Amino acid sequence: MSEYNFQILVCGGTGCKASESEEIRSSFVNLLNEYGLEEEVQVVLTDCFGFCEKGPIVKMMPDKTVYVRVKPSDADEIIKEHIVKGNQVERLLYRDPVTGTVVRDRQHMEFYKKQIRIALRNCGFINPEEIDEYIAHDGYMALGTCLTEMKPMEVIEQIKKSGLRGRGGGGFPTGLKWEITAKVPGDQKYVVCNVDEGDPGAFMDRSILEGDPHTVIEAMIINGYCTGASKGLVYIRAEYPLAISRLKIALAQARAYGLLGDDILGSGFNFDIEIRYGAGAFVCGEETALIHSMEGCRGEPTFKPPFPSVSGYLGKPTNVNNVETYANIPVIINKGADWFASIGTEKSKGTKVFALAGKINNVGLIEVPLGTTLREVIYDIGGGIRGGKKFKAVQTGGPSGGMLTAEFLDTPIDYDNLLAAGSMMGSGGMIVMDEDDCMVAIAKFYLGFTVEESCGKCAPCRIGNKRLHEILERITDGKGEIQDLDRLFMLSNVIKDASLCGLGQTSPNPVLSSLKYFRQEYEAHVKASHCPAGQCKALVRYEVIEDKCTGCTLCFRNCPVGAITGEKREVHFIDQSLCIKCGVCFEKCKFGAILVS
Amino acid sequence: MSKITSVADLKKKKEQVQLNLGLRENSDAADTHVQIRVGMATCGIASGARETMNFLVEETRHQAIDAVITQTGCMGFCYAEPTVEITLPGKEPVVFGHVDKTKAREIIDRFIIKGELADGIIPVNFKTIDEY
Structure with a gap:
């Protein structure tokens, strides 16, 4: 095989590229050539290690030593000491921030791994269309343990002890929910899996179902055993065709093995699962609306209590959990409640999956222990803000959440801290915004979404959100007045207090949090007709800077509405009455001759 | 079954x-097979994972490489799709990002046949449940 005795892995992630990883690589390569070691040592540029704060990271193979904050000038010492003499370069080793001790042994060289994959443990490892691969990775073992060695209440005790809370957003203790459903008397009970994932930019549940459908099936059977339900229903959006097809394959395979059906694993317990399709209404992620939709009624929420655990699908006790919640269950049984509870914070145990999106370098799906800070998520795992721009805010919890500003970067992420900060955990969408994002426009975007998705049953949500959206539209059009800010605040609070379900009760959050943290931006819009981020088109003006214009005609030729006039090699002119503020002239101009104001 | x-x-x-x-x-x-897993969730497929997988199947067959090629779910590196994980016999798995046909060819020629690494490796940045 390989002729190389050593391999030097240089982090070339976008975050580290800013800190000279190309130079580091070339200084290694040049020096190796100089010393005649190029046949023995290979230098490779990798993607992000996920610990950008200490970047650039260099990993030595095969001994796995990791060096942090490496500079191009360190290459010589690393080659001479590490490769030639076999000594680690002490000063470049990672120092534990708490104890101050240097990490030098192989066993602890994985300190840069900030993620733990529990819910995503099989995603990207097993073939989701092969039940055997799931079984090879302890699949259905937890079910076996529950059915043959534990009583239903013992299983529930374990779930309670683990501290697992609902991963769909609300954070209700999962064990307690199971216990309530179990204790309600009923001849027929139901177990439901909520796959109505609707937050813009969120795809945690889809990924789990596409990558590991059996984990959800296994957990639903365990849930059925605990609560006394013999029937499971998966409510999934029809717009997730791949997830649906893999789930169908998984269900068929589980039935063929007898893991679904009658007398599962010889225990006498019967359980089967059906799929129900949703048409993609956001409100159907709310459990009562979801249940009505499954019953064939309009997807509208109803007042709680009664909770679905008491009276749910067809009026029977129904336990509704989200995909990610279920994905944790088999691990809790296999590894133990204490193991699970050792991860996370005091009141929020385990890990949370986040879909990182927006103005961030490493867009992707991550799973971190609860209690990880936003800074670690955004700057280390996420590789920082795209284009080296300044962080402005992050929206967690989708349209129901709020914006968290730079002052919360060091807040440990858990259910309670996010609520206290005016946002919420939500299902795990995390949208990162930079200095170019207008907070009023973002709030308007989310309100536009809520207005579309409101089911219309109660007036505060149906009418109130519409009015909120209109006010925001007025402000971004430059027609707002200062009193609008008070109107927004008052109306938001009315909607929160008076709406029937979670959708309306949380929909004003983007407005309230942006008003709280970015009031000066609202004021700039209404007082000075100025959008500080330059995003609100009605408030932006494109003009030609006469001194800089060379008359190259590039803007004239690219303007889609013919608003630009001018002769070759003469100063051009933008007709403001025709301009649609698309910004093409600004992008195309090679001389910086377009002024945005 | x-x-x-x-x-x-x-x-x-x-x-x-x-x-x-x-x-x-x-x-x-x-001991004998090269194991290749192609990330085939919605995101991967949208970025061309199916073409990558087909290419890997054809090319390994063409070059008579003893490989088992399967699909898997999302590895989480959306910024680097399509992603491919390769395990050489007796070695630890290595994940490559941005694997289009050109990259796939380089991986076969350099990594699978010669055992050298190639640029674009995605370091494993998480712990598994057994490592914690």
């Missing part, structure tokens, strides 16, 4: 598939 009717059955099944999949040291498959 024969039914699994007891926990003992399930355990037997687990051992048997672990051997077949090369997850055990004494398994034949682990």
